[in-house]
Amino acid sequence: GAGVSQSPSNKVTEKGKDVELRCDPISGHTALYWYRQSLGQGLEFLIYFQGNSAPDKSGLPSDRFSAERTGGSVSTLTIQRTQQEDSAVYLCASSFTLKNTIYFGEGSWLTVV
Amino acid sequence: GENVEQHPSTLSVQEGDSAVIKCTYSDSASNYFPWYKQELGKRPQLIIDIRSNVGEKKDQRIAVTLNKTAKHFSLHITETQPEDSAVYFCAPDTDKLIFGTGTRLQVFP
Numbered sequence: 245g246a247g248v249s250q251s252p253s254n255k256v257t258e259k260g261k262d263v264e265l266r267c268d269p270i271s272g273h274t275a276l277y278w279y280r281q282s283l284g285q286g287l288e289f290l291i292y293f294q295g296n297s298a299p300d301k302s303g304l305p306s307d308r309f310s311a312e313r314t315g316g317s318v319s320t321l322t323i324q325r326t327q328q329e330d331s332a333v334y335l336c337a338s339s340f341t342l343k344n345t346i347y348f349g350e351g352s353w354l355t356v357v
Numbered sequence: 358g359e360n361v362e363q364h365p366s367t368l369s370v371q372e373g374d375s376a377v378i379k380c381t382y383s384d385s386a387s388n389y390f391p392w393y394k395q396e397l398g399k400r401p402q403l404i405i406d407i408r409s410n411v412g413e414k415k416d417q418r419i420a421v422t423l424n425k426t427a428k429h430f431s432l433h434i435t436e437t438q439p440e441d442s443a444v445y446f447c448a449p450d451t452d453k454l455i456f457g458t459g460t461r462l463q464v465f466p
Contacts, residue, residue: 277454287401287446287456300453335400343389343450348400 246270248349250336256355257326265321265352269338276319277337277346278311287335293319294342326356359384363447363457370437371465378460380447381429389450390423390430395459396443404445405432437464 249268257263269276278290289303293313304310308326313319323330333353339346360383370376380390391406407414407421407430414421420433430449434441442464447457 279456286459289453289455292454303453342454345391345403345406346448346454348402350400 248336248338248347250334250349250352252352253350254353254355256357259328259356260325262322262324263326263354265323265334265336265354267319267321267336267338267349269317269319269336270347273338273340273347274316275339275342275344275346276313277339278319278321279335279337280305280332281335281351282332290321290334323354326354328356330354331356359451359453359455361447361449361451361455361457363445363460365460366458367461367463369463369465372437372439374437376432376434376437376441376462376464378432378445378447378462379429380431380449380457382447382449382451383428384449384451385428387428387449387451390421391448392421392432393446393448393456394443395446401446401456434462437462439464439466 251266274295277292279287291301291311293299308324311321333351335351337346337348362381364379388409393401394404395401405419405421407423418435423430444459444461446459
């Protein structure tokens with residue numbers, strides 16, 4: 245596809261359940277980022293992947309959050325035992341390399357009830 | 358760690374006036390300085406960027422200026438229009454690609 249693709253676009257889950265959010269970056273982009281945005285708030289950095297290097301996980305808010313990137317392309321963000329405070333839009337973005345324009349997906353809106 | 362601050366956090370202007378938003382960063386190794394615009398309910402999108410080998414860049418009504426010595430760069434919007442109303446984020450290329458806290462610009466007709 246031409247842009248960053250994320251799925252699902254919307255997810256409602258019960259507290260305590262696990263969720264997986266998927267991101268398919270722009271083809272050829274080596275850098276991939278995950279951000280979280282609560283309603284009316286800024287962009288909270290979660291994690292980024294650059295090529296085959298170990299990801300920078302320093303932004304993950306707790307050990308319930310994890311992410312992987314398989315084959316240098318598709319990434320999955322997993323939230324275990326979801327809590328209500330996890331409700332937010334999760335934005336994935338990619339760039340050709342670091343220090344270049346980043347392109348965002350439409351986001352996955354997560355609601356934990 | 359890296360520190361990125363934006364000022365002001367909110368800005369209200371009359372249509373036709375100018376708007377200026379400032380971004381201050383701490384990482385002296387940064388050399389790429391973009392601004393993103395996020396309209397309500399939409400994803401952030403790049404509107405203008407500058408690299409550290411130039412001090413100013415213009416694109417129609419939008420400009421970005423860079424003061425690398427002082428570690429800040431600014432977004433300038435002239436002849437503002439209602440469709441400029443959005444949240445604007447800076448994102449200097451720190452190691453983590455941290456975004457500024459955002460500036461909500463409202464342009465009143």
